[in-house]
Amino acid sequence: MRVLGVDPGLTRCGLGVVEGAVGRPLELVEAGVVRTDPAADLADRLLGVERGVEDWLDRHAPEAVAVERVFAQHNVSTVIGTAQxxxxxxxxxxxRGLPVALHTPSEAKAAITGSGRADKAQVQAMVARLLRLAEAPKPADAADAVALAICHIWRGGAQARVAQAQQDFARKVELARRARPAPNPQGR
Structure with a gap:
């Protein structure tokens, strides 16, 4: 499975593409950031992020996209920009019809390090180790995006299988319900 991880931000939007599967080695395809000028108009900055994400989607053709779920911070303007x-x-x-999953920072940290409270240095060290790299992708936003992609490969695949099993079960129940003969209102 090939996943594009996105660590959203207006100034630096981290992007990382990882390929792999549960129980198999992971491979870093590319990691980097889309940068926008903090002095530019908001609409232009959002267009810049869009162009960058579209370019990565064109070049890497991922099967899924994993985006960091925005959580409340003290700096409201940062939260709003990140959410946008x-x-x-x-x-x-x-x-493009790609499945999108949202993962919290603690979910990604737990998937990568085993602890949802890991610090950035621990996450970066484990990203490098898991991908057999001499060092973690730079800047930190790129490493965070890669961590999200890894998290999705490891956790998202299982979540997708559970969701598919639930859909299959619901479909079978509905087919069985339709196959039952209609009740005879006259009791015959």
């Missing part, structure tokens, strides 16, 4: 950049990435993926 995340929404752009989600829209780009949806436009």
């Amino acid at each position: 950049a995340g929404a752009v990435a989600i829209t780009c993926a949806a436009r």
Whole structure:
């Protein structure tokens, strides 16, 4: 499975593409950031993020997109910008019919390090180790995006199988319900 991880941000939107499967070695395809000028108009910055995400989607053709779920911080303007950049990435993926998953930072940390409270240095060290790299992708936003992609490969695949099993079960129940003879209102 090939996954594009997105660590949303207006100034630096981290992007990372990882290929792999549960129980198999992971491979880093590319990691980097889309940068926008903090002095530019918001609309232009969002267009810049969109162009960057679209370029990555074109070049890497992922099967899924994993975006960091925005959580509340003390700096409201940062949260809003992060949410807007995340929404752009989600829209780009949806436009192509790609499945999108949202993972919290602690979910990604737990998947990578075993602890949802790991610090950035621990996450970066494990990303490098898991991908057999001399060092973690730079800047930190790129490493975070790669961690999200890994998290999705390891956790998202299982979540997708559970969801598919639930859909299959619901479909079978509905087919069985339809196959039953209609009750005879006259009791015959």
